[in-house]
Amino acid sequence: MPPLLRGSYRRVVLALARRVVLGAGPRWSAGGSSCARDSPLGAEELRGELDRFGGVSVRLGRLDALDRLDPVAFQRALQAAVQKWRSEGRVAVWLHIPILQSRFIAPAASLGFCFHHAESDSSMLSLWLGDGPSRLPGYATHQVGVAGAVFDENTRKILVVQDRNKLKNMWKFPGGLSEPGEDIGDTAVREVFEETGIKSEFRSLLSIRQQHTHPGAFGKSDMYIICRLKPYSFTINFCQRECLKCEWMNLSDLVKTKNTTPITSRVARLLLYGYKEGFDKIDLTMEELPAVTGLFYKLYHKKLPDNYKTMTGMD
Ligand SMILES: NC(=O)C1=CN([C@@H]2O[C@H](COP(=O)(O)OP(=O)(O)OC[C@H]3O[C@@H](n4cnc5c(N)ncnc54)[C@H](O)[C@@H]3O)[C@@H](O)[C@H]2O)C=CC1
Numbered sequence: 001m002p003p004l005l006r007g008s009y010r011r012v013v014l015a016l017a018r019r020v021v022l023g024a025g026p027r028w029s030a031g032g033s034s035c036a037r038d039s040p041l042g043a044e045e046l047r048g049e050l051d052r053f054g055g056v057s058v059r060l061g062r063l064d065a066l067d068r069l070d071p072v073a074f075q076r077a078l079q080a081a082v083q084k085w086r087s088e089g090r091v092a093v094w095l096h097i098p099i100l101q102s103r104f105i106a107p108a109a110s111l112g113f114c115f116h117h118a119e120s121d122s123s124m125l126s127l128w129l130g131d132g133p134s135r136l137p138g139y140a141t142h143q144v145g146v147a148g149a150v151f152d153e154n155t156r157k158i159l160v161v162q163d164r165n166k167l168k169n170m171w172k173f174p175g176g177l178s179e180p181g182e183d184i185g186d187t188a189v190r191e192v193f194e195e196t197g198i199k200s201e202f203r204s205l206l207s208i209r210q211q212h213t214h215p216g217a218f219g220k221s222d223m224y225i226i227c228r229l230k231p232y233s234f235t236i237n238f239c240q241r242e243c244l245k246c247e248w249m250n251l252s253d254l255v256k257t258k259n260t261t262p263i264t265s266r267v268a269r270l271l272l273y274g275y276k277e278g279f280d281k282i283d284l285t286m287e288e289l290p291a292v293t294g295l296f297y298k299l300y301h302k303k304l305p306d307n308y309k310t311m312t313g314m315d
């Protein structure tokens with residue numbers, strides 16, 4: 001490309017960038033400013049949406065002609081915009097960047113933006129502008145694993161596996177990681193079926209373990225939830241990739257064996273107690289309730305007698 005043409009091409013791109021990034025469009029304007037079109041690059045505001053806490057959100061994917069925007073022009077525009085938002089008393093800036101526009105991450109980072117989180121197709125950067133240390137909430141802190149303690153009351157047998165990928169082959173309950181949006185009981189039933197071929201249904205939640213800096217959770221914390229499940233198929237067809245062994249074991253043998261993990265042993269004792277004295281002693285049952293937002297959620301707690309559901313006072 002000849003130098004002259006390159007220069008005019010550059011002016012066209014910059015003009016486009018100014019129109020796209022710096023225009024104070026009413027739908028996206030966080031500050032509502034009406035800046036002059038011929039201001040130098042970076043002197044006008046980047047368009048964003050104001051949130052209820054006084055922060056500004058900018059989604060780069062919603063800006064037209066982003067593909068033609070130069071990171072240097074972007075950095076100048078962002079710097080000017082941040083200055084403006086700071087003077088307006090905005091508390092934070094959120095920058096949503098589609099993965100294919102990741103070239104804008106470094107210019108933003110040079111202005112103090114940090115990663116808040118990343119999904120498969122985008123990253124979210126944030127910058128705290130308020131007083132004192134950042135009050136922005138962090139992103140996901142835990143992974144959730146769910147196991148099924150599948151207990152057959154008729155035979156007093158419990159379904160156990162040995163994990164092929166562990167250093168020590170100890171008996172444990174089949175289970176695995178919950179998928180996004182998946183209910184706890186559904187994870188238990190799915191994982192038990194995938195790992196052992198046994199079909200079951202959710203009965204209750206028995207225990208929750210919280211462990212920090214978990215090696216399998218990329219340094220995050222791990223919540224490991226064990227559910228009580230009732231089997232309705234009994235022929236084992238276990239997953240050879242994940243399990244070394246799988247069997248129906250007498251509950252009393254699982255209570256006695258040394259070849260198990262402390263959590264499995266404790267829950268086996270809990271099940272024995274429930275079996276002998278009534279599962280209501282150990283069960284956290286689940287009920288679906290409506291949220292004030294119009295959504296629904298699952299609530300887990302000890303069974304509440306019906307008369308307590310409507311009772312209004314202490315008498
Ligand atoms: N104390 C206990 O009895 C145990 C508790 N847990 C808990 O169970 C949950 C996780 O269950 P899992 O059965 O481990 O998960 P899972 O059943 O969801 O997945 C395990 C499988 O995922 C694959 N996988 C996992 N990490 C991988 C990696 N980095 N690279 C390639 N493939 C990989 C492997 O195929 C592995 O067999 C956690 O919450 C953990 O704390 C797990 C083992 C024992």
Ligand SMILES: [Mg+2]
Pocket residue numbers: 174175176177191195242
């Ligand atoms: Mg598993």
